[in-house]
Amino acid sequence: xxxxxxxxxxxxLLINTSQCIQNIRKIxxxxxxxxxxxxxxxxxxxxxxxxxxxxxxxxACITVSSLRMAAEFAQQGWRDIAVxxxxxxxxxxxxxxxxxxxxxxxxxxxxxxxEYISQRLxxxxxxxxxxxxxxxxxxxxxxxxxxxxxxxxxxxxxxNIECKGFLAHAGHSYKAHGSEELERIYSYTLAQLKLLQAxxxxxxxxxxxxxxxxxxxxITKSFEGADEIRPGNFVYYDATQLFIGSCRLNQIAAFMACxxxxxxxxxxxxxxxxxxxxxxxxxxxxxxxxxxxxxxxxWTNEGLKLVEECFVKSLSQExxxxxxxxxxxxxxxxxxxxxVIPVHSCLTAHLMKADTLYF
Amino acid sequence: xxxxxxxxxxxxLLINTSQCIQNIRKIxxxxxxxxxxxxxxxxxxxxxxxxxxxxxxxxACITVSSLRMAAEFAQQGWRDIAVxxxxxxxxxxxxxxxxxxxxxxxxxxxxxxxEYISQRLxxxxxxxxxxxxxxxxxxxxxxxxxxxxxxxxxxxxxxNIECKGFLAHAGHSYKAHGSEELERIYSYTLAQLKLLQAxxxxxxxxxxxxxxxxxxxxITKSFEGADEIRPGNFVYYDATQLFIGSCRLNQIAAFMACxxxxxxxxxxxxxxxxxxxxxxxxxxxxxxxxxxxxxxxxWTNEGLKLVEECFVKSLSQExxxxxxxxxxxxxxxxxxxxxVIPVHSCLTAHLMKADTLYF
Numbered sequence: 001x002x003x004x005x006x007x008x009x010x011x012x013l014l015i016n017t018s019q020c021i022q023n024i025r026k027i028x029x030x031x032x033x034x035x036x037x038x039x040x041x042x043x044x045x046x047x048x049x050x051x052x053x054x055x056x057x058x059x060a061c062i063t064v065s066s067l068r069m070a071a072e073f074a075q076q077g078w079r080d081i082a083v084x085x086x087x088x089x090x091x092x093x094x095x096x097x098x099x100x101x102x103x104x105x106x107x108x109x110x111x112x113x114x115e116y117i118s119q120r121l122x123x124x125x126x127x128x129x130x131x132x133x134x135x136x137x138x139x140x141x142x143x144x145x146x147x148x149x150x151x152x153x154x155x156x157x158x159x160n161i162e163c164k165g166f167l168a169h170a171g172h173s174y175k176a177h178g179s180e181e182l183e184r185i186y187s188y189t190l191a192q193l194k195l196l197q198a199x200x201x202x203x204x205x206x207x208x209x210x211x212x213x214x215x216x217x218x219i220t221k222s223f224e225g226a227d228e229i230r231p232g233n234f235v236y237y238d239a240t241q242l243f244i245g246s247c248r249l250n251q252i253a254a255f256m257a258c259x260x261x262x263x264x265x266x267x268x269x270x271x272x273x274x275x276x277x278x279x280x281x282x283x284x285x286x287x288x289x290x291x292x293x294x295x296x297x298x299w300t301n302e303g304l305k306l307v308e309e310c311f312v313k314s315l316s317q318e319x320x321x322x323x324x325x326x327x328x329x330x331x332x333x334x335x336x337x338x339x340v341i342p343v344h345s346c347l348t349a350h351l352m353k354a355d356t357l358y359f
Numbered sequence: 360x361x362x363x364x365x366x367x368x369x370x371x372l373l374i375n376t377s378q379c380i381q382n383i384r385k386i387x388x389x390x391x392x393x394x395x396x397x398x399x400x401x402x403x404x405x406x407x408x409x410x411x412x413x414x415x416x417x418x419a420c421i422t423v424s425s426l427r428m429a430a431e432f433a434q435q436g437w438r439d440i441a442v443x444x445x446x447x448x449x450x451x452x453x454x455x456x457x458x459x460x461x462x463x464x465x466x467x468x469x470x471x472x473x474e475y476i477s478q479r480l481x482x483x484x485x486x487x488x489x490x491x492x493x494x495x496x497x498x499x500x501x502x503x504x505x506x507x508x509x510x511x512x513x514x515x516x517x518x519n520i521e522c523k524g525f526l527a528h529a530g531h532s533y534k535a536h537g538s539e540e541l542e543r544i545y546s547y548t549l550a551q552l553k554l555l556q557a558x559x560x561x562x563x564x565x566x567x568x569x570x571x572x573x574x575x576x577x578i579t580k581s582f583e584g585a586d587e588i589r590p591g592n593f594v595y596y597d598a599t600q601l602f603i604g605s606c607r608l609n610q611i612a613a614f615m616a617c618x619x620x621x622x623x624x625x626x627x628x629x630x631x632x633x634x635x636x637x638x639x640x641x642x643x644x645x646x647x648x649x650x651x652x653x654x655x656x657x658w659t660n661e662g663l664k665l666v667e668e669c670f671v672k673s674l675s676q677e678x679x680x681x682x683x684x685x686x687x688x689x690x691x692x693x694x695x696x697x698x699v700i701p702v703h704s705c706l707t708a709h710l711m712k713a714d715t716l717y718f
Binding site for chain 1: 367369402427446447448472495496497620621626632635678705
């Protein structure tokens with residue numbers, strides 16, 4: 001028997017905490033088995049409640065995506081925080097505040113930035129060298145061994161900076177489908193970093209490898225060879241992860257509850273209170289529906305079930321337009337609540353921070 | 360000589376208030392000339408500062424897109440607020456709270472909703488019948504005269520509800536280009552509503568016509584024939600409006616300031632601190648750049664200037680990737696601030712509420 005859902009009157013993000021705990025334990029157990037540090041990314045939930053669930057599972061070190069988020073979680077008692085974003089040198093005051101209180105890890109990819117922060121640091125920080133293993137968002141190309149070596153030599157001589165190792169985010173896994181492709185991306189990312197680790201092991205024997213996007217971390221059977229993993233989205237999952245193949249439907253722990261405000265039978269649509277300011281505008285190219293901003297679901301005794309032939313077809317600022325089957329449409333009227341699995345739970349959770357209920 | 364821009368260290372939305380005033384005056388003067396009520400949509404800015412600018416220009420009645428936003432602006436002293444969103448019957452408590460304090464206007468499109476709220480209203484509210492003039496998001500089709508007549512007859516008999524007239528949002532204007540197409544959409548929307556007004560004038564002689572999206576309101580030479588206009592975006596404008604042709608570059612009054620955090624010369628890219636949680640993920644299909652999440656600009660003595668061959672090509676949660684020309688790239692390094700015209704200023708302003716500076 002599943003829990004009752006909370007009653008809502010405005011768009012609300014509902015979080016299934018027992019499923020979150022299961023999602024955390026699944027990755028955590030795999031991390032323990034592979035003897036890697038589990039440093040979950042907190043940008044997905046940005047939530048004190050979910051942070052507490054991680055703490056209860058024995059997690060002590062975390063990842064965030066901004067210094068502001070680091071300050072927020074430091075305030076909530078976290079003492080080992082990595083900011084997995086190229087360091088913003090305009091925030092030296094925040095960096096120094098944090099470094100005075102916690103073990104702070106930053107991301108570097110250039111000598112200029114390294115030198116700049118080193119000269120202004122009042123306390124020691126740890127740094128990762130950011131490596132690009134194929135996503136091409138940021139970082140030094142894994143194959144640019146000379147450049148990486150020169151940066152390592154430069155950093156390790158600077159005061160107040162301690163180099164931890166190499167960090168990569170294989171974000172191209174979000175374009176993959178199925179476990180085979182994900183396993184391949186995972187292995188290749190790890191292999192590139194292992195090569196680097198080996199290349200510099202004589203000079204720098206303690207450099208670690210930090211990896212971990214949710215798709216590959218969910219699928220790969222073992223983390224052996226890595227030293228640290230940093231997935232984030234896995235705590236909630238979403239429609240995108242379902243389509244990549246990183247999760248099953250019943251692992252999705254976050255969904256939106258939205259009031260129906262109008263019904264248009266002639267074009268088989270429901271208008272919901274729930275728009276771009278609630279869901280964000282990330283979209284999924286669904287094989288059947290095309291552009292899809294959310295999947296319709298129902299909460300049953302067995303948990304979440306997808307409603308066939310129903311999806312969010314467009315979003316404006318506050319309106320969502322739900323394309324619905326005739327049979328579904330017949331059961332709904334203004335004032336009813338419908339449930340939608342978001343396309344990207346990180347962005348939805350960010351927008352819904354003040355309107356989240358945990359059950 | 361233009362104003363100095365405020366200094367920033369994190370992604371910040373900069374608002375050019377003197378340009379806002381000019382944008383307000385331009386539409387306001389046209390409204391005065393056409394003898395129509397100017398009821399600007401406040402969903403774009405959601406800002407007390409900008410609200411104050413409108414107040415100083417003599418505006419007394421406003422539009423918002425949620426009851427929550429209505430409550431916020433009622434708190435700031437606004438006494439005549441229309442909620443241009445199908446009424447959410449689950450928020451009767453908010454409706455009654457507001458209706459006790461202010462002149463509240465709501466949107467109706469079904470008898471069931473009308474009856475439901477009428478039975479629970481403790482104070483009088485005004486309502487518009489929501490008409491669909493071609494956008495097909497919500498509302499009753501303008502051609503469904505019998506259905507509209509039946510709803511009017513039903514509503515006008517209900518207690519606590521006073522029917523003001525017809526309201527339409529010609530949101531399909533956002534797919535238009537150039538003044539000719541916009542003028543055509545404006546005229547056709549107005550003509551459909553004038554037909555309805557005439558159809559029911561004997562029985563209901565005082566029904567007004569409320570229209571007004573930013574593209575058509577910016578372009579149309581005269582508002583004659585309408586009774587009320589409700590544009591919102593015009594106070595800031597954005598890259599989308601520039602491409603529709605509703606504004607000129609120097610009318611854009613909102614832009615983002617973002618720190619550069621990394622540089623990738625080999626692929627001519629800058630990584631900026633500024634992502635989907637700052638800009639939103641609305642995109643523009645640019646004729647040259649393709650998918651574009653923002654246009655790069657510079658602040659000069661003559662105001663905003665576009666930087667050629669430079670645009671935001673992708674956004675993740677906190678990262679923005681800027682595709683840049685070689686000459687631009689040569690002038691920038693981590694720690695510099697770059698300026699971006701957002702694709703959709705309403706969504707950006709919503710996300711940046713706590714990080715907006717006015718100059």
